[in-house]
Amino acid sequence: MYQKNILLVEPDFPIPTKSKNHKNFLPIGLLKLASYYRNQNFEVDLIRGKKLSDKFITPSLIEITSLFTYWSDYVWDAVKFYREHFPDPDVTEIRVGGIYASLHFENQDFRYKCKKYHVTPVKGVQEEVENFFPAYDIVKNSDNHVDYQIIHSSRGCFRKCSFCGTWKIEPEFKGKKEITSTIESGLQMGLKNLVFYDNNLFYNPFIESILKELAILRKERKIGWCESQSGFDGRVLLQKPHLVPLLKKAGFRYPRIAWDWGYDQWPEIEKQIRILVDSGYNPKNITVFMIYNWKLDFEEMEQKRIKCWEWKVQISDCRNRPLEQLHDHYKPLKDQNHGNDYYINPNWTDAEIKQFRQNVRRQNICSRQNLAFHSKLLEHKKHFTKEHYNRLKLVSFGRAAKFLPDLWIPSKVTHPQNRDKWSVKPVEPPKNLAELLDADQEMRDIWNEFVEQTPVKEEQIVCLEN
Ligand code: B12
Ligand code: SF4
Incomplete structure (x- = not known):
């Protein structure tokens, strides 16, 4: 006999339907919550978008996740929809958690909306939920081919870069000592590939033994490829270059590093790339993250871009979207210099942002395809x-x-x-x-x-x- 009906909701984020189960957009927090509640013998249903459950009529609890702050409207849209359908907060509690909720937890506007819709806000990582293996079975069916697991082998980042929210969402650095126990249930389900959502994978004091563990699992063909969504910490990489061959043995593909600071840092970045290349990574498969629409102006960013062209590495251009920003209506083909549609840094103009984006895109194609020019x-x-x-x-x-x-x-x-x-x-x-x-x-x-x-x-x- 179920005691509670729990509805887990991923708001109707602007994710193309074909990408819903992509490794970048699986509602991993909700899948952990699903296991946590199932363990208490509660009935659980996951909704992606604004729909009612066909498993039960009245949920006792609705858990809504949130992602980027500039997607906050979709969160409130979901809240409004469910509160209108289930108006009595004593019958149906609604909680909002995840990234936007954590970053705006103390914010007045956020608080006001929580009050208006009788929503309980939840901040940060939920320790009691973390130990549960995500319920991938909810999203894995005949139409959806999920063959990977999303993992955090560590939480937090000690660097505290001013533009970054990770240290606010995960204020304490915590690293796992081993990885097998985290992934073994997934391996049994055939989820052989591993996607790490760590902010700073290399900072974990146990990273060496984790990589060795992964290398053994890979040799035994128990795991496939690994990927780290965030870049590897370049300064740790320079101090511990021996991690890179281990990374390769563990099956990490498409290594990423970040070059957020000035052009004058290119010799350091070059050394990091050299270490990766010396361990067998093809420059075409190496990506350099670069934040733009930020302190460094267009001219300097162009110089950084051209350096990457010389190295023949890929660039992942990260347009700065401040943590306070609650909307982003960027349109690549439209003139938006008035600044109302999305955040434009005072050092930049809309045209420069779009030009830089276009230059990077064209350059990436040239590097990938060995072309000397783009058309x-x-x-x-x-x-x-x-x-x-x-x-x-x-x-x-x-x-x-x-x-x-x-x-x-x-x-x-x-x-x-x-x-x-x-x-x-x-x-x-x-x-x-x-x-x-x-x-x-x-x-x-x-x-x-x-x-x-x-x-x-x-x-x-x-x-x-x-
Ligand atoms: C992995 C990652 C990505 C991945 C995947 C994103 C994703 N689906 O989560 C990818 C590569 C796609 C990505 C892209 C970008 N990202 Co990103 N990303 C991250 C990162 C490192 C982790 C996100 C994560 O862990 N998600 C999984 C979470 C939701 O699951 P979980 O932690 O296991 O969930 C727990 C809790 O959150 C909680 N919980 C979650 N939901 C709920 C709901 C309820 C009700 C409850 C109770 C609890 C709860 O419980 C769970 C268990 O403990 C974060 C930094 C961070 N540490 O959060 C940045 C971060 C979210 N990204 C950020 C940015 C800026 C970007 C980019 C815009 C970069 C760029 N300029 O190109 C792009 C956006 C592209 C786009 N489409 O718009 C910013 C967001 C800033 C903002 N203004 O919102 C962050 C915060 C990093 C930063 N620099 O500050 N990113
Ligand atoms: S090193 Fe990366 S994850 Fe850490 S605070 Fe800086 S930008 Fe954020």
């Missing part, structure tokens, strides 16, 4: 054949630019055309592009010579001329 027209191969495409990739910038009016070179600082106004002009290729390409004898000669001399795979083609 959106080249991305959409509808205008020419595969051979034309390869010919264009082979010739000098100057020659290619004759055919590709939007050709862009990563190695140069690219400002927006107007610092105060963002505009995006659609670029059209010359009408008869294929014919023009065929008519260019020199380009055909370069291509033929290349094909004759270099029996390489197509994806290895880089710009050869000049």
Whole structure:
């Protein structure tokens, strides 16, 4: 006999349906709560969006999770929906927890809304819930293929960077001594891949033995790949480079490091990348996190970007969204310089933010695909054949630019055309592009010579001329 009916709610966050079960957006906090309540023999249902349960009519408790502060509207929208359906707080308690709730716990507006809807706010990590293995069975069914587990092998971060909320959500650093007991139930369910949500994985004093444990599990084929969502702490990495070969043996893929501070720090970052490369990581699979729309201005961020181009690593550009920010209506194609739609740092303009984002995106494509330049027209191969495409990739910038009016070179600082106004002009290729390409004898000669001399795979083609 169930004593309580618990409804667990993930608000209708703007996550595309296809990404709902992606490793970035599983409501992991709610899955732990589900196990915790099941253990007490309570009936539990998970709702993703605004719907009523078909398992029970009146929930005794509704647990609503929250994520980014700028998604707070979705949280209150869910609260309103459920409070309207279950108006009596003595019959149905509603609690809101998770990241936004923890970061805004003391905030007046948050408190006011909690009072208005008779909501109990909950701050931070719930120790009593943490020990329960997330109820992946709720999201794992024939339509959804979850083959990974989300893990925290540590909580907190001691660095306390001013723009970051982690040390407010998880104020105390706590590291696990071993990992097998945390993951073994998941391994039995076939969840072989491990996604670490730690803020600072390397800071755990037991990280070495955890990596060794993982390396053994990997050798025994009990686990697949591992990934750390946050970057590895570069300063710890430099002090303990021997962790990187262990990381590799443990099956960590796509290593990430952060370069949040000035351009002048590039030699340090270069050393960190070198350590990763020396342990067998391909630069293409290394990502450098960079916060922008922050203290460092556009010019300096561009210099940092170009350094990453020289290293041929990927950039993950993190637009600064302050912890106080309760909305974000950023639209990549729209001019939003008035600053009402999303946060713009006084050092930046909307056009610079969008330009930097675009530059990073184009550069990442070039690094990944070994291209010397980028052209959106080249991305959409509808205008020419595969051979034309390869010919264009082979010739000098100057020659290619004759055919590709939007050709862009990563190695140069690219400002927006107007610092105060963002505009995006659609670029059209010359009408008869294929014919023009065929008519260019020199380009055909370069291509033929290349094909004759270099029996390489197509994806290895880089710009050869000049
Ligand atoms: C992993 C992570 C990501 C992942 C996954 C996010 C996710 N789904 O959680 C990815 C890579 C997608 C990501 C992306 C970004 N992130 Co992030 N991320 C994190 C990180 C490190 C952990 C988040 C986490 O653990 N989630 C899982 C939580 C919810 O589960 P849990 O902890 O096990 O849940 C416990 C409690 O929270 C509680 N609980 C949870 N829900 C509920 C509900 C109830 C009712 C109760 C009682 C309890 C409860 O109980 C659980 C058990 O103890 C946090 C930092 C941090 N330490 O929180 C930053 C963080 C959330 N990210 C942040 C940022 C800025 C970003 C980016 C915007 C970066 C960027 N500029 O590109 C992007 C956003 C992209 C986008 N789509 O908008 C900021 C948020 C700032 C803000 N203003 O909100 C944070 C706080 C880090 C920071 N720099 O300050 N991120
Ligand atoms: S090192 Fe990273 S996780 Fe730690 S406080 Fe700084 S930004 Fe946050």
